[in-house]
Amino acid sequence: MLETANFADEINRAQHQSMQMDSSMLSFGLGIDDPKGIFGTTSGLAKAFGSERVFDMPTAENAMTGIGIGAAIAGSRVLMTHQRLDFFLLAMDQLVNNAAKWHYMFNGMMKVPITIRLIIGRGWGQGPTHAQNLQAWFAHVPGLKVVVPSRTENVAQQLHQAIMDDNPVLFIEHRWLHQQSCHTESIVSLEQPLEHTQIVREGKNITVVANSYMLLEALRAAEHLAELGIDCEVIDTACLHQINWSVLHSSIEKTGHLLVCDSARKEFSCGAEILANLSENCFGHFNRAPVRLGLPDYPEPTSYGLTKDFYPCAQAIACKISELLGSKKSLEAHSPLEQSGHHDVPGSWFKGPF
Amino acid sequence: MLETANFADEINRAQHQSMQMDSSMLSFGLGIDDPKGIFGTTSGLAKAFGSERVFDMPTAENAMTGIGIGAAIAGSRVLMTHQRLDFFLLAMDQLVNNAAKWHYMFNGMMKVPITIRLIIGRGWGQGPTHAQNLQAWFAHVPGLKVVVPSRTENVAQQLHQAIMDDNPVLFIEHRWLHQQSCHTESIVSLEQPLEHTQIVREGKNITVVANSYMLLEALRAAEHLAELGIDCEVIDTACLHQINWSVLHSSIEKTGHLLVCDSARKEFSCGAEILANLSENCFGHFNRAPVRLGLPDYPEPTSYGLTKDFYPCAQAIACKISELLGSKKSLEAHSPLEQSGHHDVPGSWFKGPF
Amino acid sequence: MKPLSDLYQQMLRIRLVEEEIANRYSEQKMRCPTHLSIGQEAVAVGVSSALTIDDKVYSSHRAHAHYLAKGGSVNKLIAELYGKKTGCTGGRGGSMHLCDLDAGFMASTAIVANSIPLAVGHALHFQTQNTGAISVAYFGEGATEEGAFYESLNFAVLKSLPMLFVCENNRYSVYSSLDVRQPSNRSIIDLAKAIGANTIELDGNDVVAVAEAANEAKTSILQGKGPVLMECHTYRHREHCGPNYDDELGYRPKQEVEDWLKRDPLVLAEVQLPSTFSKDKIIASISSEIGQAFSLAEAAEFPSIDQNYEYLYA
Amino acid sequence: MKPLSDLYQQMLRIRLVEEEIANRYSEQKMRCPTHLSIGQEAVAVGVSSALTIDDKVYSSHRAHAHYLAKGGSVNKLIAELYGKKTGCTGGRGGSMHLCDLDAGFMASTAIVANSIPLAVGHALHFQTQNTGAISVAYFGEGATEEGAFYESLNFAVLKSLPMLFVCENNRYSVYSSLDVRQPSNRSIIDLAKAIGANTIELDGNDVVAVAEAANEAKTSILQGKGPVLMECHTYRHREHCGPNYDDELGYRPKQEVEDWLKRDPLVLAEVQLPSTFSKDKIIASISSEIGQAFSLAEAAEFPSIDQNYEYLYA
Ligand SMILES: Cc1ncc(C[n+]2csc(CCOP(=O)(O)OP(=O)(O)O)c2C)c(N)n1
Ligand SMILES: Cc1ncc(C[n+]2csc(CCOP(=O)(O)OP(=O)(O)O)c2C)c(N)n1
Ligand SMILES: [Mg+2]
Numbered sequence A, B: 001m002l003e004t005a006n007f008a009d010e011i012n013r014a015q016h017q018s019m020q021m022d023s024s025m026l027s028f029g030l031g032i033d034d035p036k037g038i039f040g041t042t043s044g045l046a047k048a049f050g051s052e053r054v055f056d057m058p059t060a061e062n063a064m065t066g067i068g069i070g071a072a073i074a075g076s077r078v079l080m081t082h083q084r085l086d087f088f089l090l091a092m093d094q095l096v097n098n099a100a101k102w103h104y105m106f107n108g109m110m111k112v113p114i115t116i117r118l119i120i121g122r123g124w125g126q127g128p129t130h131a132q133n134l135q136a137w138f139a140h141v142p143g144l145k146v147v148v149p150s151r152t153e154n155v156a157q158q159l160h161q162a163i164m165d166d167n168p169v170l171f172i173e174h175r176w177l178h179q180q181s182c183h184t185e186s187i188v189s190l191e192q193p194l195e196h197t198q199i200v201r202e203g204k205n206i207t208v209v210a211n212s213y214m215l216l217e218a219l220r221a222a223e224h225l226a227e228l229g230i231d232c233e234v235i236d237t238a239c240l241h242q243i244n245w246s247v248l249h250s251s252i253e254k255t256g257h258l259l260v261c262d263s264a265r266k267e268f269s270c271g272a273e274i275l276a277n278l279s280e281n282c283f284g285h286f287n288r289a290p291v292r293l294g295l296p297d298y299p300e301p302t303s304y305g306l307t308k309d310f311y312p313c314a315q316a317i318a319c320k321i322s323e324l325l326g327s328k329k330s331l332e333a334h335s336p337l338e339q340s341g342h343h344d345v346p347g348s349w350f351k352g353p354f
Numbered sequence C, D: 001m002k003p004l005s006d007l008y009q010q011m012l013r014i015r016l017v018e019e020e021i022a023n024r025y026s027e028q029k030m031r032c033p034t035h036l037s038i039g040q041e042a043v044a045v046g047v048s049s050a051l052t053i054d055d056k057v058y059s060s061h062r063a064h065a066h067y068l069a070k071g072g073s074v075n076k077l078i079a080e081l082y083g084k085k086t087g088c089t090g091g092r093g094g095s096m097h098l099c100d101l102d103a104g105f106m107a108s109t110a111i112v113a114n115s116i117p118l119a120v121g122h123a124l125h126f127q128t129q130n131t132g133a134i135s136v137a138y139f140g141e142g143a144t145e146e147g148a149f150y151e152s153l154n155f156a157v158l159k160s161l162p163m164l165f166v167c168e169n170n171r172y173s174v175y176s177s178l179d180v181r182q183p184s185n186r187s188i189i190d191l192a193k194a195i196g197a198n199t200i201e202l203d204g205n206d207v208v209a210v211a212e213a214a215n216e217a218k219t220s221i222l223q224g225k226g227p228v229l230m231e232c233h234t235y236r237h238r239e240h241c242g243p244n245y246d247d248e249l250g251y252r253p254k255q256e257v258e259d260w261l262k263r264d265p266l267v268l269a270e271v272q273l274p275s276t277f278s279k280d281k282i283i284a285s286i287s288s289e290i291g292q293a294f295s296l297a298e299a300a301e302f303p304s305i306d307q308n309y310e311y312l313y314a
């Protein structure tokens, strides 16, 4: 029987390995050494590497980010973890005015090897201030790297290489991915060079671009559509700072159709950039107008009753694709994709309270 | 002889009028009542309305923003001014987690009538942390309004209506606009309803979209191109939260060509959203692939020697347009647009030191 | 000052409401992160006893007690936890975003320390409008680590605003004890004094002490003597977030937990009550109120998804 | 400790460099915002006298004196103001972003208080690497209003980091006097004490006093007694940003300005110098050094625009 690994454990493994490989490495964040170990992702680190290298911190996100940057400038390798991306809004000055610009404005004399893990909440009443994905903000700022993982197979590789990178990297984890598993066999080695933009599923009818949890939904939709004779190419844009545009351009040249799925608000988003770039560069290769899916332009409400359609799911993706391709299939054709159980949890294992 | 008004004075006038009309209104910011009056834009306010209503503040952007929001929730109308947008990065938590969401997450029970003036620096060695325009960040966040003025004619109207709006509004002023003038005759009344997206120059060959200082460059380019027989339609997207898409769509249907000029980094930008939206909605109306201009993806360097081509100017716009339209005109054809004098100042009146 | 029996009754009511939330949480119908105030009721009740409807309150993620003590509707609270239309924010905000404007409870927010500046802004409005009311910010000792707290206190003192800062020092921020977050020789009171605030340090489980201190503070504030910071030492009985006890995790010393449980604010008050005081009758009436609140909440409709676009802008 | 004549000489050198910048600024070849330290040289020189090359320094927008006193190259400073390739950041950063790694001057930054956490982070690195060096943060009294200052100090004390905080209290933030920014009864020293730092308050225009205090502070820090905050009272002579005097604007009381000008740190030191000390000879040598720095800067090339894409990523 094949053994399986899960996403949270892989994240944990990458951290252990990195700390082992670089004895200068420090890791800190609120609750990093607490009994729950940040959804299990940091369990055992403090024990293995001691409280000088792995430590809890005051609730002071702004200065603590600066302190991480300073330690990185000084020669430590730094990993910082925030239980929610939303809390990190307090530290934008340090991130943008210092970390992002340091290497550049000091003419290459110093570098800032800091990685900042940001966890995005969703569902179970996370609500307006515990469920924001601001990947578009980070991607807009020159000098930052932004990695948004989706798959258990390569998340350890992605995190390890983010940590070992000598630049500031935002590592944006969706909370609903933590329990995802894969066969240990399929896991990519930590050292294997990153594919910044990866074709996860080949297809010839339409190019579907996604990252984070949205990629899983896109893959589910693609599996289902295959049965209906629609062949989707699904591309993972995990590394937003360095999209391999030629992969996307070739795909459009092949398929002639594009759906971009954003895991944040649809407008003024990373999805907009992808759609804009492909429109500029693949003009003449589109058979129909490209389309987008994303979150609506209001905050995530808290109530179970209000979040039903807040996140586009596999079914919505399938509908959008068949609509784009002018397929006659009705909504019902995609009902196999309907989520069973509650829409506000990733699975029945999730029981709150946060 | 016609009298002229200037941009800074118009901003000043709008504030005086607003404070007069709403006796609950408070206005504060670093140096708001100092001898220089924030480039003249706040001169006389403290004297006219007293130090209870118009006051300087501690260097504490985060809490002061929250305090402004709290006063607005309580029933004051609030205007806050930052001498540089870059300083406001300290207050993203208050802006995004409180101001933007308040009305929504409390189900319409409260409102937040706060306007935040943010000034963008450029040139004279402003450098990496005094010259950022993060309009794309603000436009991405549901619940914010974002107004980016360009013209003396309507800047008082725009600011007055921002202040009188019962929602949080970011009002992003480019420092190089402050000395711009126009005939007093052409000034729009404070009460006249805003045109969120305005055709500033009609034309039939290409649609050029811009805001902020970039709009002036686009207009200069358009004047020049007209002489060469290229007729540009120039559209001002001053209100990023509420772009009147039908104005843009109709324009594309007419011209079949699009250039979007962004006053910030080109990628992951407002320009991307505009290009994406038009590609989705005007498919089939484009004669050629749409194009973009914007700032490069590195910070503004400080040195005079390094900033020469950092900001796309009228000449660059003209070149891009003739290239797009397949015109045979060479770079030299656009040399009348070349800036006279130093490239890092808006005019010879500007003598530093900041 | 209100008689002890009143204060006790209010604490008991809050306790019973929260115990019922805890009992029913595992039914998975209250689907939002929920931070119970059990063990800390004396602070909310004591402070509120000094406030009128015109005084405004802001709070944090742990806000149920503050909301109820200020006069917030229990029906709307429970309905909110159920995410129903009849909830205090119509389901938009959940447990971490409460509001009852009729009671002068402005808002609680979920980002540590970020409602403190709002409260100070409200006090600024009061000052410029000369209203004679005060603004109150409740927060945990963890929030005092945030720059927002420091900047807010500095400004409130600078302007001598009508502002009461209430710090509930329950010694923990989630699982983290004070010693990994604050210097051992740092006292919140001394810090506030150094900034120029008036201060009162007290036993936050002694409801009478809290009430007296709050009254005294309010009087001083209204005399224009500037903001007051009260540091109330207290303890939460259950886990940081959620309905259970979690002391099996071992993050709090056993002895410490036992000592504080003995100092339960309800127990401390109970022994001082007159012998004529009939607890049973009160429990019966509260229980029926609570039962009704839950029934109403369960029966109420979810808000309509069609309204999701409402109230994005005013 | 270094002899007074050494300290004086260094102050004089910094003064003359900055005066020459001021003289030439109107030529409009130094095209960047420039904040002169004239009047505040004693702090930089006194503190630096206690530091070795291994001790690292971070500073703010007003950094020329800190940079030069720590041993930063004058040629690279002037070239940087001219935006030349030979500047200390090759023209990337300008006056507000200085760096001389050979001298242990890490960086100055242009956002108020935002280099303080960096310095603390450097101290954290020193502590975990057990290097026996200290990290220094210079900042103005305005920076103490920022939460970043407070949070940084809190963490440094919590971890007992090898950290020296140097506050230059020159009473103004741009045109704003202390009374519109900080409570009248707030002392930065008391605040730092309340947080648990060791503190020294002193006359920042007395270079010997500063040097002694810095030495004492460093000894204490290296003994593991935790961070020290020095509050140095001082005054800037010229406008906040730029080469001129601006007292005609009237934002500083005339008498105050006069009193402080009399207490010029150079004047205070000069009267204590031995009679054998020959100022003229020193001025001559410094002037030639400065003249050369300006000539080199003027003659140097601008960095190539083609390199604008370099160093975005390491
Ligand atoms: C800015 C921010 N950082 C972290 C969190 C996560 N968090 C939620 S509650 C909490 C504990 C705060 O402790 P304290 O202020 O003492 O309040 P208590 O829970 O003890 O009542 C933390 C860290 C948050 N909500 N916001
Ligand atoms: C966060 C931030 N807010 C405002 C400014 C504008 N600013 C530049 S220097 C300065 C004065 C700071 O005063 P202080 O710290 O006392 O230093 P000084 O200029 O007196 O040396 C201000 C407000 C800034 N650079 N950064
Ligand atoms: Mg606590």
Ligand SMILES: [Mg+2]
Pocket: D140, D141, D142, D168, D169, D170, D171, D172, D173, D174
């Ligand atoms: Mg100062």
